[in-house]
Amino acid sequence: MKALVTGFDAFGGDAINPSCVAVQSLPARIGTLEVVTAVLPTSFRRATTTLRALMRREQPDIVLCVGLAADRAAISIERVAVNLDDARLPDNDGACPRDKPVVRGGPAAYFSSLPVRKIVTRLTAENIPCELSMSAGAFVCNHVFYALMHLAAQREQRLHAGFVHVPALSALSREQMVRALTLVLDSTRRMK
Numbered sequence: 347m348k349a350l351v352t353g354f355d356a357f358g359g360d361a362i363n364p365s366c367v368a369v370q371s372l373p374a375r376i377g378t379l380e381v382v383t384a385v386l387p388t389s390f391r392r393a394t395t396t397l398r399a400l401m402r403r404e405q406p407d408i409v410l411c412v413g414l415a416a417d418r419a420a421i422s423i424e425r426v427a428v429n430l431d432d433a434r435l436p437d438n439d440g441a442c443p444r445d446k447p448v449v450r451g452g453p454a455a456y457f458s459s460l461p462v463r464k465i466v467t468r469l470t471a472e473n474i475p476c477e478l479s480m481s482a483g484a485f486v487c488n489h490v491f492y493a494l495m496h497l498a499a500q501r502e503q504r505l506h507a508g509f510v511h512v513p514a515l516s517a518l519s520r521e522q523m524v525r526a527l528t529l530v531l532d533s534t535r536r537m538k
């Protein structure tokens with residue numbers, strides 16, 4: 347089994363993006379699961395084309411996208427992606443879509459196909475601050491999450507796919523983030 351795990355590059359004037367730091371520190375294997383990592387550009391246009399190309403190349407069984415939510419203090423296990431782009435700041439290409447669908451004519455929302463409740467229980471048991479989240483926002487992260495679930499819905503084989511937001515490194519250490527993502531992947535691989 348293979349997992350594709352992505353982080354995002356820095357945006358909004360920051361020098362680094364903790365999602366990228368955490369993803370790139372993941373082990374290459376978790377049990378029998380092979381872990382392939384990549385960085386997506388924080389760009390509405392390029393992030394989804396990059397993700398699609400990675401999925402075509404890697405043919406993963408699990409896709410976990412990870413982004414930064416700097417205003418949160420815990421790991422957010424995202425439950426739902428909405429069909430809305432409504433940027434609060436320009437992306438890395440200067441694009442700032444408002445009130446636009448991610449996919450014209452697409453369903454209003456998709457649910458994560460990760461075992462979200464089980465994940466929160468497991469992280470909590472290890473004292474990692476985490477919560478189920480009802481919104482991944484309406485910026486590039488939600489855009490990628492929605493595009494990912496839209497792709498998954500069109501595939502014939504089952505794909506476990508979802509999104510996790512990490513907080514700033516001042517709220518949670520890199521080691522804790524890596525442990526959290528490892529537990530997310532381990533819980534998901536055990537679903538199979």
Ligand code: PCA
Pocket residue numbers: 354357363365388412413414415482483484485486487488
């Ligand atoms: N966080 C942003 C986009 C990239 C990232 O890491 C978001 O929450 O939409």
